[in-house]
Amino acid sequence: MQSVEVGFVLLDALSQAPGALMLRDLAAASGMSAAKAHRYLVSFQRMGLVIQDPVSTRYDLGPAALRLGLASLSRISAVKLARERMPALLAETGHVLAIAVWGNQGPTMVHWEEAMQTVPVTLRLGDVMPLLTSATGRCFAAFMGDEGRDAQRVGPMIKAELAQFKKLPQNGLPLVDVPQTPQAVQAVLNETREKGLARVVHSLLPGVGGFCAPVFDAQGRLAMGLVVLGSVATLDTAWNSIPARALLACAQQLSRDLGHGGSV
Secondary structure, X not given: OHHXXXXXXXXXXXXXXXXXEOHHHHHXXXXXXXHHHHHHHHHHHHHOOEEEOOOOOOEEEOHHHHHHHHHHHHOOOHHHHHHHHHHHHHHHHOEEEEEEEEOOOOEEEEEEEOOOEOOOOOOOOOOEOOOOOOHHHHHHHHXXXXXXXXXXXXXXXXXXXXXXXXXXXXXXXOOOOOOOOHHHHHHHHHHHHHHOOEEEXXXXXXXXXXXXXXXXXXXXXXXXEEEEEEEOOOOOOOOOOHHHHHHHHHHHHHHHHOOOOOXX
């Protein structure tokens, strides 16, 4: 068993490397001597877990490792995995949590976790969130990427929301923390990408704040958004607040568990 654990360190180092590695570099990354690493690599090559390029002599993950990874990913339900993390996240944040995915009409709530700290807004499963006035919408608008039919719908949807803002009655309540020009929208989305998660304060409704953190799949696509929201009287809406940090950490771990190997 100890031998298996030691050998796995080599495979783990290869999985985290940006490409194939020389023996000395792989051994150093695994914290073992080159001679010891080589003995394991010979066995892994026979099993198909590792391959060695005959020209460069560099080592990389083999077809057996790929089959194991694909089999594992095919059995993971992203939303199911996220739901299993909700109780621990609820204990850390103390506020209402939700999971959103991209549906036919946009970011859609698919799971809801109540908390002792209630939120002064009624949301239901299946509700579609606006892109500019909700943390969920801003998260999807910022991290959807540029490829695919759904991503191409984001721009027109944002334009439609901006047009609706112009139709609001002049004597209505002023919009707070809501971008009302294409330039302001871009600034909000840039800030969201820089922070790694989206935030709104008084945007969806007066007195309500929230965060939404992105979860990515093995292909780097946005799989879902994790949401925490509550009254600004009880929810700390600072970027570095405990709820924001806990939400982001949970989303990043979920991304890794779904096979995402990039920066999250």
